[in-house]
Amino acid sequence: MKIEIDDIGVRFGGLWANRNVSFSFEGPSITAVIGPNGAGKSTLFNVMTGFIKPATGEIRLRGERISGQAPEKVAARRIGRTFQIPEICHEMSVRDNVLVGAHRHIRGNLFSQVLNIGASGAAEREAGDRVDVILKDTRLYDLRDRPAGTLPLGRVRLLEIARALASEPELLLLDEAASGLNSQESAELAAFIRTLPSRGISVLLIEHNVGFVMELASTVAVLDHGQLIAVGTPEEVRNNEAVITAYLGKRKS
Amino acid sequence: MRQIHVLLALILAWLLAPLLIETGGTFNLFIFAFINLILVLGLSLLFGYAGQISLGQAGFYGIGAYMAAVLTVRTGLPPVLGLVAAIIVPAALGYIIGRPVLRLRGYYLAMVTAALGLILHTIFVEWVDVTGGYSGITGIPALTIGTLTARSPVTMYYLSGAVGFTVMLLALRLVDTAYGRAMRTMRESEMAARSCGIPTARLKAEVFALSAGLSGLAGALYAQYVGFVSPESFTIDTSINLLLALAVGGVGSLWGAAFGAFLLTFLPEWVHELQNAYGLVLGAMVVVMLTLEPRGLWGIVLRLRDAFARRQATTA
Ligand SMILES: Nc1ncnc2c1ncn2[C@@H]1O[C@H](COP(=O)(O)OP(=O)(O)O)[C@@H](O)[C@H]1O
Numbered sequence: 137m138k139i140e141i142d143d144i145g146v147r148f149g150g151l152w153a154n155r156n157v158s159f160s161f162e163g164p165s166i167t168a169v170i171g172p173n174g175a176g177k178s179t180l181f182n183v184m185t186g187f188i189k190p191a192t193g194e195i196r197l198r199g200e201r202i203s204g205q206a207p208e209k210v211a212a213r214r215i216g217r218t219f220q221i222p223e224i225c226h227e228m229s230v231r232d233n234v235l236v237g238a239h240r241h242i243r244g245n246l247f248s249q250v251l252n253i254g255a256s257g258a259a260e261r262e263a264g265d266r267v268d269v270i271l272k273d274t275r276l277y278d279l280r281d282r283p284a285g286t287l288p289l290g291r292v293r294l295l296e297i298a299r300a301l302a303s304e305p306e307l308l309l310l311d312e313a314a315s316g317l318n319s320q321e322s323a324e325l326a327a328f329i330r331t332l333p334s335r336g337i338s339v340l341l342i343e344h345n346v347g348f349v350m351e352l353a354s355t356v357a358v359l360d361h362g363q364l365i366a367v368g369t370p371e372e373v374r375n376n377e378a379v380i381t382a383y384l385g386k387r388k389s
Numbered sequence: 390m391r392q393i394h395v396l397l398a399l400i401l402a403w404l405l406a407p408l409l410i411e412t413g414g415t416f417n418l419f420i421f422a423f424i425n426l427i428l429v430l431g432l433s434l435l436f437g438y439a440g441q442i443s444l445g446q447a448g449f450y451g452i453g454a455y456m457a458a459v460l461t462v463r464t465g466l467p468p469v470l471g472l473v474a475a476i477i478v479p480a481a482l483g484y485i486i487g488r489p490v491l492r493l494r495g496y497y498l499a500m501v502t503a504a505l506g507l508i509l510h511t512i513f514v515e516w517v518d519v520t521g522g523y524s525g526i527t528g529i530p531a532l533t534i535g536t537l538t539a540r541s542p543v544t545m546y547y548l549s550g551a552v553g554f555t556v557m558l559l560a561l562r563l564v565d566t567a568y569g570r571a572m573r574t575m576r577e578s579e580m581a582a583r584s585c586g587i588p589t590a591r592l593k594a595e596v597f598a599l600s601a602g603l604s605g606l607a608g609a610l611y612a613q614y615v616g617f618v619s620p621e622s623f624t625i626d627t628s629i630n631l632l633l634a635l636a637v638g639g640v641g642s643l644w645g646a647a648f649g650a651f652l653l654t655f656l657p658e659w660v661h662e663l664q665n666a667y668g669l670v671l672g673a674m675v676v677v678m679l680t681l682e683p684r685g686l687w688g689i690v691l692r693l694r695d696a697f698a699r700r701q702a703t704t705a
Pocket residue numbers: 148151153171172173174175176177178179180
């Protein structure tokens with residue numbers, strides 16, 4: 137699997153939230169996008185998942201353009217994601233929320249599902265089995281019948297990851313998955329993320345907490361004011377002049 | 390599946406009730422309650438589950454009623470075909486209109502669907518050649534299935550009840566399928582739904598079509614039972630009352646919708662002595678409910694159940 141981010145530009149009014157952003161990576165791997173708040177990281181995710189059409193450039197998966205397609209079409213290309221501000225269904229149970237991730241794999245239409253004819257029933261059971269494994273992996277299994285709205289933030293972030301995993305992605309985009317977690321929770325999350333490439337899942341993660349990604353990612357891309365200012369191994373990025381100024385500059389203000 | 394047990398108990402009560410009810414008047418009320426049930430369930434799926442408001446349900450209800458009336462009275466088709474057309478035509482129209490219109494959200498969708506209802510009502514009034522204008526259409530034949538004709542209140546009580554319970558059962562099943570989960574997710578977050586591969590634009594139009602089809606079904610049952618249709622049954626008042634009934638019963642629950650439908654039917658009878666106090670009582674209930682218990686009457690049931698469970702737990 138290869139993702140190419142090629143000259144992406146996004147404009148909000150007079151502001152370029154992304155400008156000439158280009159980098160690529162191959163999977164299965166863990167790649168990080170870091171940068172100060174407002175750097176344009178979430179915007180780039182929204183372009184990659186079809187929620188924003190870029191003003192310039194394109195995203196290619198295996199050489200085929202995916203930017204500009206509707207989000208549900210992008211999801212069908214096996215790209216899953218989480219949201220910086222979690223987007224879950226509060227009144228639905230934890231398990232049902234994760235089952236939504238498996239939606240694409242449950243065949244049939246309204247009628248075949250309601251009347252339980254055709255392959256719908258079997259697909260639903262298969263999805264259920266897979267979801268239960270994911271719930272155990274993410275340690276949500278004991279909470280599976282709780283309304284998702286009653287979970288603390290740390291669990292909600294895991295729930296979003298579980299839902300994305302249920303869609304069987306080949307690329308998983310995590311938008312600040314560790315923010316709001318305590319140090320133990322984020323250590324557990326890091327350990328979990330580290331297992332994903334061995335299952336054939338590439339991870340692209342956004343963080344503004346630099347420490348969290350440096351040990352996880354093999355490649356780090358740094359955005360500042362919408363522009364890519366560095367890309368390379370964690371070591372290269374750590375010693376990059378532009379990166380140091382961007383972060384230190386931010387801290388001073 | 391405790392829901393199924395409740396439903397079975399209700400079905401049993403419905404089957405046996407005619408042994409206790411003597412007057413035709415009460416049958417009438419139950420028949421209208423079942424018709425309202427189908428209407429409010431359609432709205433519950435659309436608004437309560439899929440999150441798309443509609444102030445134009447009466448329009449589709451009307452199309453159903455007029456399809457049943459026109460096809461049988463003017464073209465002499467059998468009533469069953471009128472009933473089928475009364476489902477399919479509003480559903481198809483709902484899909485075609487829903488596709489572009491449901492891109493709108495919230496207040497805008499409310500306004501556009503209200504306008505849609507208004508347009509349909511105007512057509513019922515003005516297309517005199519077909520609809521009979523304000524005088525409407527009389528002499529609509531009763532629904533006949535095989536040798537069974539639903540003319541007497543008792544037959545219609547069983548027929549409308551059978552349809553009502555079937556719709557309830559299918560709706561309960563629907564919200565538990567992948568399709569239903571997609572609807573519920575879409576209501577809270579279209580972004581989440583789309584990122585899971587759910588084509589929300591199509592889903593919205595399909596649910597709109599479904600609720601329009603159910604409204605049409607209710608319209609046909611109404612027309613074929615009463616034997617008469619006129620535009621005044623399909624005004625925006627009807628649409629608003631359906632929404633208020635749903636709000637009082639409980640927006641996010643099919644059982645709440647059922648409460649709402651029965652309340653909408655029986656309340657005017659209960660406060661009959663107070664003349665037009667019905668609007669006052671329903672209005673007050675909406676205000677009180679939405680401020681104190683947004684989950685409606687169904688929310689009160691849930692609270693009672695939880696309190697009961699807690700008491701059981703402490704005494705055990
Ligand atoms: N929908 C939007 N409309 C207008 N401006 C936006 C929108 N989304 C993001 N922005 C702006 O674009 C810039 C980048 O935002 P974002 O991508 O969320 O940054 P990050 O995720 O790196 O914190 C910010 O200045 C933000 O205010």
